[in-house]
Amino acid sequence: MRNNTPVTDRRIALVAGEDLVTKTDLQGRITYVNPAFIAISGFSEQELVGEHHNVVRHPDMPEAAFKDLWTTLEAGRPWVGLVKNRCKNGDYYWVRANVTPLMKDGRLSEYMSVRSNPSDQDVADAERLYQQLRRNEATLPGPDSVKSSNYQSLVNKWLMASLGMSAVISAPLFFTSITSLVILGPLAGLALFAYGVNKVMRDTVLAGISETINELQNITEGDYTRNVSVTENGESGELLRMVKSIQIKLGFEVNDAKESAQRADRIRVALDNVTSSVMMADTGGNIIYVNDSVVDMLTAAQDDIRIDLPNFDASTLMGTNIDGFHKDPSHQQRLLEGLKQRFSSKINIGPRTFTLIAAPVVDSNGTRLGSVVEWGDITEQLGAESDVENMIQDASVGILDTRLDAEKYSGFIGNVATGMNTMLDSIVEPIVEVKRVIAELEEGNLTSRMEGNFQGEFAELEVSLRAAMVKLEEIVGEIRTNSGSIASGAEEISKGNTTLSTRTESQAASLEETAASMEEMTATVRQNADNASQANSLAENAKKLAENGGEISAKVVHSMSEISSSSTQISEIIGVIDEIAFQTNLLALNAAVEAARAGEQGRGFAVVAAEVRNLAQRSASAAKEIKGLISDSVSKVEEGGRFVDESGKALTEIVAAIHEVSTIVNEIALASKEQATGIDQVNVAINDMDEGTQQNAALVEEVAAASEGMEEQAVQLRQLMRFFSDSQQQSNRAVVSAPVASRTANRRPAEKAANSKAPATKASSSNSNDMEWEEF
């Protein structure tokens, strides 16, 4: 079972007199819903049609109720009961549902349901019952409990009773052999049977019929909501049920018809009020409907139409034939008859032009019902089109004062005309302003601005133009300021040029002096180089001599050492002599001792010994002297050797020194040569510098001329700029004149100094300046 959630406790009340009507197919899918149902359910039609009916089922509804519904319907009987339905948002509403199956060709085809507003008592009862059903505390009687026929059984009951009675009465009589009395049994039976049939007729059949008649009467009175009992037994019950079905069906049809009528009414009212001009004709071409708009339109054009159709009257259109509009009605008729789809055309009646859009009107079965014609008076439109075309042509070639006559047109065209005029005005206004500003700019007025209230692109134009003017004003101001500083700059450049010229001259003189000095220097350096090479050769000689000296001193040393060794030998020999003298002395002493010992005999011997000793002592002393001399000479020779050695060393040092001197002198010679080359290069450079200086001098002159020209141009520039008047100047005009005059006075001597070459032109220009300034 489908369970739709969520649910709320809010109950929605049904609108009185508006029944909720639906149709479903045999599977319970919705095939039709009426607007009242859609409104209360909260779903849209699309959400409902094609869905199963249980989409609106409320979870409080017991399954048993629906089971009862479906079994009843499947049995071909109508079902009446209270149902609680759920809205889309969870709210609920109670309805009395009248559901009936519909037969087509003798078979069940669909179900129809008409729901009305139940009484509060019924709702309370139903709520209680459904609650019990949900708790399984109660059951619903099935449709089987309601029998479809009971007349036969009732009559049979009476027949059996009467047969029994006749038998009971006849049997005893038969056995009593009063055979004539046997007839009494069947008679009594017959009487009972007759009573029974009568009772059935009176109680059941007639009552049922009269109830049915009663209900049918109510239906004929238009009451489709009465509660017809559907639970009666027997044939009369069936009859009532059929009545119920009829009641539901009729209720539905009536509801539907009411709805259709409402819809048609809505459409007619809508058509009445649309601005399009609509007219309808039946198949014979007779006008059956005109809306207000078409009447208004034709009334307005009536006079013009009467030129062609003199009998035309817009107020009596209804009922007249549509052919009345045409000179050739048969053509028109053929056209309308053959109309299968929309057709549009244009017709001219008098000076007027109309558009017609004709379409066939057919019903749902495709039967032609007539035609609908939509009229349009495009006379104004065409006139306006040509006017607009002219205006656009004018505007595109720059003629902007053409305007449309707005009075001539009405409605949309009138609005368009007014709009276009306004548009042109709003375009022309800024253009005129721009023209004015530019014209004033042409006259040198920089303070002019666009005046007026502009919007959109025009506002942007205005802003841009203003910005441009402000910028221009700024630039002019700056140029004015700058032209002054350019003039003073030119003056300074002029002065600077004079100084530069002087300096260049003195530089040239200095360069000449430098060149002369460099020549002298060249000579000196050459002399140096020569001297250095002479010194070098002298040093070479000295070196050779010193080397010779060294060799000689080496030889001397050698000789000295030889002398020394000879002296040593001599010393040794003298040593020997000395020794001999000592020994001799010793011998003589011993002899003297012997002589002393011999006494007087030894006297002579003692004398000899004394003489010997004497000789020995003399030879010893001579040897000592020689030894002294030799050792002296040896020491002297040694000293000499040392000196010679030292002189040798000194000579070696001299040789090294001379070598160094030679190297240095060589370097000096080389350096002198390089110097000479360098000086040559310096000479070349000085020559270049000289040339450059001369060129500089020439350039300085040119610059002087150029700066004069520049000064002149600056003056011209100022004159030109004076043409423009800006806000600052306007306000300061009176104040500015005095300082400007003084500035001119200051400037003039400088001009004279700078422009001695062209005094004539300068004088004229300065004269004109003065005049200008005075005017200022």
Added chain:
Amino acid sequence: MNLVSTEEATDKGRQFLSFIVAGEEYATDILKVQEIRDWKMATLVPNSPDYVEGVTNLRGQIIPIINLRTRFDIPPDESLKNRIVIVLNIDDGQRTRLMGMLVDAFAETYDIAAQNIKPAPSNISAIDDEFIIGLSTVEEKMLILLDVDELLTSKELSPANTENVA
């Protein structure tokens, strides 16, 4: 000079042989001299006093050599050349024996008269008075006349020498 000395010798004078030790000229009686020799290295004798230079062989006889410098506590001078040894006949009162005396150099032979010999003043030098016979002046030079017997036979020397010689 020779003449003078000869004349003085005739006047009963005594003949002296002079020699040099450390620049000073000393003299001894020439009759005490056996011979004069040049100095050659002597053979060292162990345990001998420091002024004994050693012993040497003189023609088969072993004689001790006394260094007079050491004996006089004068430092030795090895640079000296031609040093001589004067071989003396020393009489210690019991017997006569030969002893060598090493001196720096010899000088002269003098004849000195007895009256020219003057006694030495007492305690004038390190040399004991007993070794000096007297002082004499020859040719303006002071000459110390030594008593070599006393000098070379002093108590401390003689027993050892005796032992060594024997």
